[in-house]
Structure formats: structure tokens, C-alpha cells
Amino acid sequence: MRQLIFPLFISIVLTGLGTFPSVKNGLAVGVNDIVAGSIADTTANLASEAKQLIASNDCRACHTMQTRAIGPAYKAIAEKYKDDRSASERLANKIIMGGKGVWGESSMSAHPGLSIPEATLIVNYILSLSADKDSAN
């Protein structure tokens, strides 16, 4: 009996060892893909929400993506604050309150109708823009 059970035990262990890494790798790839996929989806959703907010406010009257108008281009804003970790909160407040003096003497009007989370969403989108991205303004 022992002579039978022992090889059986060994072969089960070997089979287990043999399949385990591939199962594990398979799972790891699957989970990573799902996580990466949902992060990409979330980022895309946030960007499109931000674009809708920009479109439904008056931002376009003074800002464009690439070139300075009454206000600075979004890409210039992204460039200016790319290493500034506190920028997002400050800029969100500035959009709501309005202001001038950082880019020149023209003023940005106040946007009291925007909530802090909405303004932050817009700012994070603007700050995510880099020279090679060409999304619509």
C-alpha cells in the first residue's frame, strides 16, 4: 500500500508545483490587466467629465489649448505647474474666486457656480496635459 501511495503523493505534489506557477502567472497577468484597464477607464472618464465642465462654462472665452488668449493656454499652465504639488488645490480655488497677477494684468472672472471637486477635476485635467496631447479644448 505504501509503495502505491508514496509515488502517488509525489506525483500530485509535482503536478501541483508544475501547474502552480502558471496558474499564478495567469492570475497575476489577469489582475494587472484588469487594474490597468480600469485605471485607464477611470482616467478617460475623468478627462471627459472635465472637458464637459470646461465646455459648459465660459473657459473657452479666454483659454485655448495651445495659444495664449485673454488667459494662458492650458498647456502653458500644465508646464508652469508640472513640479508643483500644491498647484491643484490653489488653482481650483482661483478658478472659483477669479484673480490676476500671475500671468499678467488680465483678470480671470470668478466661477462661483463651480464646486471645489468640479474645479479640482478641471485643474487636474489641465495639469495632465502635456505637449504631445492634443485633446479638444
Ligand code: HEC
Ligand atoms: C474672462 C476671461 C477668463 C475666463 C472666462 C476664464 N479664465 Fe482662466 N484665466 C484668465 C486669466 C486672465 C488668467 C491669468 C490670471 C493671472 O494672471 O493670475 C487665467 C488663469 C487661469 C488658470 C491658471 C491660474 C494661475 O494662477 O496660474 C487656470 C487653471 C484657469 N485660468 C482655468 C480656467 C477655467 C477652468 C475656466 C472656466 C471655468 C477659466 N479659466 C475661465 C481668464 C479667464
